[in-house]
Amino acid sequence: MSNNSLVSISDYSKEEILAILDSAAEFEANPNRKTLDGRVIATLFFEPSTRTRLSFETAVIRLGGSIIGFSDAATSSSSKGETLNDTIHMVSCYADAIVMRHPLDGAARYAAEVSPVPIINAGDGSNQHPSQTLLDLYSILKTQGTLENLTICLVGDLKYGRTVHSLIMAMSHFHPTFKFIAPDELKMPDEYKVFCQKNNIPFTEVNELTENFNDADILYMTRVQKERFLDLMEYERVKNVYTLKNFMLVNSKPNLRILHPLPRVNEIDPDVDSNEKAYYFRQAQNGLYVRQAIVSKVLDQK
Amino acid sequence: MEKELKVAALRNGTVIDHIPADKLYKVVSILHLNECAQQITIGNNLDSAKIGKKGIIKISDRVFAQVETNKIALIAPNAKINIIRDFVVVEKRALCLPKDIHEIVQCANPNCITNNQPVKTHFHVVTLGGEVILKCHYCEREVKREDAKIK
Ligand SMILES: [Zn+2]
Numbered sequence: 001m002s003n004n005s006l007v008s009i010s011d012y013s014k015e016e017i018l019a020i021l022d023s024a025a026e027f028e029a030n031p032n033r034k035t036l037d038g039r040v041i042a043t044l045f046f047e048p049s050t051r052t053r054l055s056f057e058t059a060v061i062r063l064g065g066s067i068i069g070f071s072d073a074a075t076s077s078s079s080k081g082e083t084l085n086d087t088i089h090m091v092s093c094y095a096d097a098i099v100m101r102h103p104l105d106g107a108a109r110y111a112a113e114v115s116p117v118p119i120i121n122a123g124d125g126s127n128q129h130p131s132q133t134l135l136d137l138y139s140i141l142k143t144q145g146t147l148e149n150l151t152i153c154l155v156g157d158l159k160y161g162r163t164v165h166s167l168i169m170a171m172s173h174f175h176p177t178f179k180f181i182a183p184d185e186l187k188m189p190d191e192y193k194v195f196c197q198k199n200n201i202p203f204t205e206v207n208e209l210t211e212n213f214n215d216a217d218i219l220y221m222t223r224v225q226k227e228r229f230l231d232l233m234e235y236e237r238v239k240n241v242y243t244l245k246n247f248m249l250v251n252s253k254p255n256l257r258i259l260h261p262l263p264r265v266n267e268i269d270p271d272v273d274s275n276e277k278a279y280y281f282r283q284a285q286n287g288l289y290v291r292q293a294i295v296s297k298v299l300d301q302k
Numbered sequence: 303m304e305k306e307l308k309v310a311a312l313r314n315g316t317v318i319d320h321i322p323a324d325k326l327y328k329v330v331s332i333l334h335l336n337e338c339a340q341q342i343t344i345g346n347n348l349d350s351a352k353i354g355k356k357g358i359i360k361i362s363d364r365v366f367a368q369v370e371t372n373k374i375a376l377i378a379p380n381a382k383i384n385i386i387r388d389f390v391v392v393e394k395r396a397l398c399l400p401k402d403i404h405e406i407v408q409c410a411n412p413n414c415i416t417n418n419q420p421v422k423t424h425f426h427v428v429t430l431g432g433e434v435i436l437k438c439h440y441c442e443r444e445v446k447r448e449d450a451k452i453k
Contacts, residue, residue: 008442085419085420104413105411106439106442109440
């Protein structure tokens with residue numbers, strides 16, 4: 001097993017997180033550094049995720065490395081019944097590191113155990129997606145100038161949304177205050193509230209979006225998915241209540257920035273896009289620099 | 303006298319007593335006693351003042367490693383384990399849950415890699431506010447000790 005793998009955000013200490021963010025800032029200043037000349041990175045996408053794959057592949061190419069791999073399971077040997085173990089061993093004969101997305105929870109941890117080369121988890125089922133969390137942190141740091149003592153509102157699907165769970169874990173190093181805004185069906189699970197209590201992180205819970213974020217520094221929106229609801233009437237109601245509209249931002253703090261892991265559906269009205277507080281498109285661009293930093297760290301390249 | 307008729311005395315080996323009756327065959331299974339060549343006496347649904355109906359297992363000429371007996375702590379934490387030599391109890395072994403549990407527990411998450419590929423299960427044992435929780439090493443889902451599904 002390779003110890004350099006990145007499976008879960010909790011694999012990184014506070015110092016390692018900060019080092020990644022520093023490194024990402026250097027890549028933002030100078031994205032084309034050919035430190036991976038001659039290195040081969042595999043991107044194995046057992047389920048399609050064009051956004052994440054293009055971001056990782058661009059990161060590698062801008063560092064001068066080359067890409068091999070596949071973009072969905074139908075074109076890979078796993079569709080012929082090959083085990084993940086066998087695919088990883090085969091690919092590690094060719095590649096110096098593997099970026100992997102897989103539909104099964106825990107696939108990345110397992111791959112990291114059996115792989116002779118480092119694994120970068122680009123999403124394993126509904127479990128972990130650490131590069132998303134690191135780019136969220138980078139966006140927060142960039143817009144606020146600090147990660148310390150911020151008030152962060154998490155909105156939408158707090159029950160199944162893995163990005164918000166990972167964000168709580170990662171922010172726990174930096175003395176945050178959280179506000180959880182979610183309908184009853186999609187409330188923050190107890191284990192994360194217990195985690196906050198154990199780490200002395202203050203939080204409040206409310207179930208309406210309107211006017212509940214006027215003290216916030218970050219408004220982190222997530223997608224409310226129809227398939228999470230047993231009662232479709234309830235979904236229709238929630239969908240409308242949880243749409244952020246431009247007029248709702250009138251009394252928000254000047255430094256407030258709105259983040260969203262994208263793609264959005266209707267939780268942010270397009271009339272917010274032109275507001276200077278809307279940051280979600282630039283957030284996605286930050287992903288490139290953060291992934292350059294991650295690939296470099298995993299391959300011990302500065 | 304009646305007791306001795308039900309479960310014969312053991313010269314050398316291991317006695318596992320005070321197993322809740324409904325957990326007896328789980329204990330048999332996790333210790334792989336079906337593959338054990340030594341003489342085994344199994345009693346179940348015996349009257350117990352402490353726990354109502356209990357089970358007892360006596361295995362001749364065999365002493366289990368601590369890591370093996372600790373698996374019992376998962377399903378029958380109050381079972382008593384005595385090591386016998388020449389009819390005398392030479393060791394009363396305390397049960398303690400291991401930090402890591404391999405193979406015997408099945409992950410409750412149907413989308414977990416361990417339920418879909420030939421991957422052995424692995425759980426971390428954590429105590430959360432006095433409650434014992436098993437956390438899947440792979441999918442990171444948590445389950446309470448009493449809800450854990452034993453393979
Ligand atoms: Zn699992």
